[in-house]
Structures are given as structure tokens and as C-alpha cells.
Amino acid sequence: MSRDSDALAEDGHRAVSKMDEAIIDLVRRRTDLCGELAALRRAAGGPEIELARENAVLRRFREALGREGTSLAMLLIELERRTRSIQMPAARPAALTERLTPAERG
Numbered sequence: 001m002s003r004d005s006d007a008l009a010e011d012g013h014r015a016v017s018k019m020d021e022a023i024i025d026l027v028r029r030r031t032d033l034c035g036e037l038a039a040l041r042r043a044a045g046g047p048e049i050e051l052a053r054e055n056a057v058l059r060r061f062r063e064a065l066g067r068e069g070t071s072l073a074m075l076l077i078e079l080e081r082r083t084r085s086i087q088m089p090a091a092r093p094a095a096l097t098e099r100l101t102p103a104e105r106g
Contacts, residue, residue, distance in 0.1 A: 027076065027079065030076065030080070031076075031079055031080045031083050034080040034084075035080065035083060035084045038084055048084075049081070054077055057073050057076075057077065058070055058073045058074070058077075060073070061073035
């Protein structure tokens, strides 16, 4: 590659890194907000998880990004659920907790 090509590639890599940082920040903010919404639903006596909303998210991502969008949405949903279960271990049913390995119990 020429020096010009190297410089362009380096600029491109820096731009992608900045995008990655922004995506990570948005995922963290989304995860935090979803946890807060789940806590509000639980405090109001409702279900912690709203499957209809999750299905709407899956559809939105699939329509925007194709089949891979569904996979991305599933990852976001799973990340939010795992983060919430780590933050609130007391919310786990005892029978489920007993089946977890010590590493999974955290």
C-alpha cells in the first residue's frame, strides 16, 4: 500500500473505533434503561419482561437489518436480561439458583 492508502486506512480505522465506542455507550445506556423499566413494571406488580415489546424489537431490527438484525436484537435482549439478573440476584427463584454452578451464581 502507498502512504496515501495507509493514511486513508488509518483514518478509516479511527472512524470505525469511534463508532464502536458510540455503539458500546448506546448499548450500556439501553441496558440501564431497560433495567429501570423492568424495575418499574415489577414495582407496579406487572411482569418484569414484556414479550410483546421484545417481539416488536426483534421485528424492528429484522426489518431494518435483515436476518442478522434479528440476531443483533437477540444479543441486546440477552445482554439486558443477564445484566439485570446479575444486578438483582435475589430476584432469581431458589430452585433456579440451586441448579446454577458456583461460577454462574456470581
